[in-house]
Amino acid sequence: MSSSLPQGRRGSTDRGTVLLVVCGLFLIALLFRSGFFAPASWQGFCAKFHQNFIEQRRYMMLVNGLKATLHMTFFATLIGLAIGLILSIIRVAHKGGARIGPLAAFANLYITVLRGTPVMVQLLIWNFTIFASARDLKTLYIAVLAFGLNSGAYVAEIFRGGIEAVDPGQMEAGRSLGLSYRVTMSRIVLPQAVKNVLPMLFNEFIALLKETSVAGYIGIDDLTRAGQNIQALTLEHSQPLVMVALIYLALVLVLSEGVRRLEARLRRSQR
Amino acid sequence: MQNLKRTFLGIALVTALFFGALPAGATEKLSKVEQLKTEKLAAQRGTVGQMLAEELLGENSGLLLTTYEKYVDAIAALRQQKVRAVIMDEGPAKRFLANVPGLAIMPEPLSEESYAIGFKKGNDALRSRVDEALEAMKQDGTLQAIIDKYNDNIDVNPEDIDLNVGAAGGKLVMGTEAGFAPYELKVGEGYIGIDIEMAAAIARRLGMELQIENLNFDALPMAVASGKVDMICAGISVTEERKKNMDFSINYVDGAKQVAVVRADDLSE
Numbered sequence: 001m002s003s004s005l006p007q008g009r010r011g012s013t014d015r016g017t018v019l020l021v022v023c024g025l026f027l028i029a030l031l032f033r034s035g036f037f038a039p040a041s042w043q044g045f046c047a048k049f050h051q052n053f054i055e056q057r058r059y060m061m062l063v064n065g066l067k068a069t070l071h072m073t074f075f076a077t078l079i080g081l082a083i084g085l086i087l088s089i090i091r092v093a094h095k096g097g098a099r100i101g102p103l104a105a106f107a108n109l110y111i112t113v114l115r116g117t118p119v120m121v122q123l124l125i126w127n128f129t130i131f132a133s134a135r136d137l138k139t140l141y142i143a144v145l146a147f148g149l150n151s152g153a154y155v156a157e158i159f160r161g162g163i164e165a166v167d168p169g170q171m172e173a174g175r176s177l178g179l180s181y182r183v184t185m186s187r188i189v190l191p192q193a194v195k196n197v198l199p200m201l202f203n204e205f206i207a208l209l210k211e212t213s214v215a216g217y218i219g220i221d222d223l224t225r226a227g228q229n230i231q232a233l234t235l236e237h238s239q240p241l242v243m244v245a246l247i248y249l250a251l252v253l254v255l256s257e258g259v260r261r262l263e264a265r266l267r268r269s270q271r
Numbered sequence: 272m273q274n275l276k277r278t279f280l281g282i283a284l285v286t287a288l289f290f291g292a293l294p295a296g297a298t299e300k301l302s303k304v305e306q307l308k309t310e311k312l313a314a315q316r317g318t319v320g321q322m323l324a325e326e327l328l329g330e331n332s333g334l335l336l337t338t339y340e341k342y343v344d345a346i347a348a349l350r351q352q353k354v355r356a357v358i359m360d361e362g363p364a365k366r367f368l369a370n371v372p373g374l375a376i377m378p379e380p381l382s383e384e385s386y387a388i389g390f391k392k393g394n395d396a397l398r399s400r401v402d403e404a405l406e407a408m409k410q411d412g413t414l415q416a417i418i419d420k421y422n423d424n425i426d427v428n429p430e431d432i433d434l435n436v437g438a439a440g441g442k443l444v445m446g447t448e449a450g451f452a453p454y455e456l457k458v459g460e461g462y463i464g465i466d467i468e469m470a471a472a473i474a475r476r477l478g479m480e481l482q483i484e485n486l487n488f489d490a491l492p493m494a495v496a497s498g499k500v501d502m503i504c505a506g507i508s509v510t511e512e513r514k515k516n517m518d519f520s521i522n523y524v525d526g527a528k529q530v531a532v533v534r535a536d537d538l539s540e
Contacts, residue, residue: 015275022282029286060459124490132497135444139484219446219486221457228341229457229485232450235370237347 031242052239058230065226066247072143072212072222077205079148084155087111089185091156092163096171096181107156114153120214122146127218143215151208158204162197163189195266202259206252213248223247300539301355304379304531310355312531313337313345317489319508320358323381323529327358340487341450346371349534360384360506361528366425366452368532375535382529384508385522386454388470391495392518401502402520404476408469414523417468421453429461432471440478445470446500448488454506457485466504469523492516 053059087107094104114122126146131137166189174184216225227244231237301307308327314320316338325332337354339345345357346367357364358381368374388405390398408414420427447466449457455464462483474481484500491503495517502520508527509519 018275019278022279026282026286056459058459061457064460124493128490128493128497128499132499135442135499217487217490219484221485225485228343229449231341231343232452232456233458235343235346235367237343237350 048236048239052230052234052236053243058233061221061226061229062223062243062247065221065223068140068215068220069209069212069223071140072147072215072220073205073209075144076147076151076208076212079144080151080155080204080208081201083149083152084157084159087152087156088159088163091160093181093185098181111153111156114150115157119147119150119211120217122150123214123218139219143212143218143220147208147212150211151204154204155201158197158200159193162193162200165196166192198266199259199263202255202262206255206259209251209255210248301377301533301537302539304377304381307356307531309335311335311337311353313339313348313354313357315342315345315359315488316340317491318359319382319384319510319529320360322510322512324358327381340489342367343450346374346532349374349532352534355537356531356533358529358531360451360508361530362453362506363451364530364532373535375533375538377531377533377538380528380530383525384510384527384529386506386524386527387509387522388520389491389495389503389507389513389517390501390520391498392516394501394518397501398518398520400477401473404473405469405521405523407476408472409523413472414469417465417472418524420468421465425452425456425463427458427463429458429463432461432463432468433475434471434481434483435475435478436480438474438478438480441480442482443470443474443477443479443502444482444484444500446484446486446491446494446503447505448491449483449485451506455504465524466506470502470504 053062087110090100090103090107094100094107123143123146127139127142131142134142170188170192171184174188175181179187212222213224215222216228221229223244227240230240234240299306304327308329309331312324312328312335314324314336321336321338324336328335337345337348339348342357342359342363345354345359348354349357350371350373356377361376361380364376368376388401390401405414447455447462449455449462449464451464453464454466455462462485467483470483471481484494486494486500488505491505491507492513494500495503503517506524506527507513508529509522513519
C-alpha cells in the first residue's frame with residue numbers, strides 16, 4: 001500500500017531521521033541496561049558519579065590514562081607511517097623489476113607475520129620475551145614499538161594499494177621524460193598515492209587508538225586500565241567503564257570528523 | 272515503507288531478545304559449599320579461587336566456571352545472576368560486602384591459604400635476602416603493624432609510603448595487581464596496601480629502591496619468570512602447583528580464608 005507510493009528524497013530523509021532516533025533510543029536503553037544509570041534516583045546517580053570521578057580527584061586517573069593512550073597512538077602512528085612507506089616501496093619496486101629479492105622477501109615475511117598475529121599477543125611477546133631483560137626501558141616505549149611495528153604492516157598494504165592504483169602511465173611518462181625511477185616515484189607517483197590513501201590511513205589510526213586499550217596487559221595505565229583502576233577503588237562496575245567508552249567515542253568522533261573534512265577537501269581539489 | 276517496517280521489526284526483536292534474556296531465578300537457596308558443585312561459578316583468572324572452583328566442579332568446570340580478569344567483573348557477573356558464587360580471598364570479599372549492596376559470604380570457607388612473595392625459580396640470592404628482611408620484620412613487629420594499619424582502613428596517602436627512591440643498592444622491581452584491597456590498590460598515581468608497604472619496608476632494609484609494576488594477575492608468573500620483575504607480591508597463595516614454576520619466600524600471612532561470595536537473597540538463613 002504505502003510502499004507502492006513513489007518515494008522522493010524527502011521520504012528517504014524521514015526514514016533516516018526515524019532510524020537515527022530509534023538507534024538513539026536503543027543506545028539510551030543500552031546505557032540503562034548496562035547500569036550507567038543504575039541507582040534509581042538522580043541523587044544516587046550523582047553520588048556515584050561524585051565517588052567515581054570527583055572524590056580525591058579521581059578524574060586525574062582518567063586524564064593520565066588518556067595521556068598514555070594518546071602518547072602511544074601518536075608515536076605508534078609515526079613509526080607505522082615510516083615502516084609502512086618503506087615496506088610498500090620495497091614491494092612495489094620489487095614488482096617493478098628492481099633486484100631486491102631478499103629485501104622484498106623480508107617485507108613479505110614482516111607483513112605476513114605482523115598482520116597474521118593478534119596485536120595483544122605481539123605486545124606480550126615484545127614485553128615478556130624479547131625485551132625481558134631490558135629492565136630500564138620504559139614499558140611505554142615497548143608498547144609504542146609494538147603498536148608501531150604492527151601498524152606498519154597494515155599501513156604498508158594501504159600504501160601498496162594506493163601506489164598500484166596510480167595509473168602506470170604516470171610512471172611510464174616520467175621515465176620517458178628522462179627522470180630516474182627514484183625521482184618519478186617520489187615526485188610523481190607517491191604524492192598521488194598518498195592523496196588517494198589518506199582517508200584509509202586515518203581510519204587505520206582510529207583503529208590503532210582503540211587497539212592500544214590492551215596495553216594494560218603489560219602494566220601501562222592507559223585509558224582503559226585507568227577505568228579498571230577506578231573500578232578497583234570504588235568497586236563500582238558500570239560508571240567507570242561507560243565513561244571510558246564515552247571518552248574513546250568522543251575521540252573517535254573528533255578524528256572521524258577530521259577524516260570527513262579531509263575527504264571533502266580532497267574531492268574539491270580534484271575538480 | 273516496507274523497509275521501514277522491517278527495520279522497526281528487527282530492532283524490536285533485538286530489543287526484546289536483549290531484555291528477555293534475563294536468567295531464570297534460582298530454585299533452591301544456598302546453605303552449604305557442597306551445593307556449589309553443580310552451579311555456575313566465577314573466579315579471578317590465575318587465582319587460588321579459580322583452582323578451588325575447578326576442584327569443586329570437577330569435570331564440569333569447563334562448562335560452569337567463568338574466569339574474569341578483575342574481581343570487579345566477577346562480582347558484577349554475580350549481581351547480574353550470571354553466576355551463583357564467586358570464589359575469592361576473604362579480605363577483598365569483605366571489602367566488596369561493605370561497599371556493594373546485596374552480597375553475602377557463605378559461612379563455611381573453602382580453604383585457608385598462606386601468602387608469600389614469589390621469585391624466579393633459582394633466584395636464591397635475592398630470595399634469601401628478602402627472607403632475612405621479612406623474618407626480622409616479623410620479629411620486631413613491623414609486619415604486624417603494617418597489617419594492623421590496614422584493618423578496615425584503606426584511607427592511606429600513597430605519598431606517605433617511602434619507596435626509598437634513589438637508593439644506592441639499585442632497584443627492586445615488584446610485580447603486583449593493584450585491585451586487591453587491602454593488599455594492593457592504585458590510588459591516583461601511587462599505590463597503597465599491605466603488600467606495597469611490606470615490600471617498601473623490605474626494600475629499605477636491603478638499601479634498594481622499590482619500583483612497582485601493575486600487571487594483570489595471570490601475567491604475574493610470566494613477568495617474574497622472564498625476569499621483567501624481581502619478585503611478585505600480590506597476596507599470592509602458596510600452592511604445590513605454583514611451587515613448580517616459582518620459588519616462594521617465607522609466609523607473611525597465614526590463615527587467609529578462601530570464601531564463596533553469593534547474593535544475600537540467595538543464601539538461606
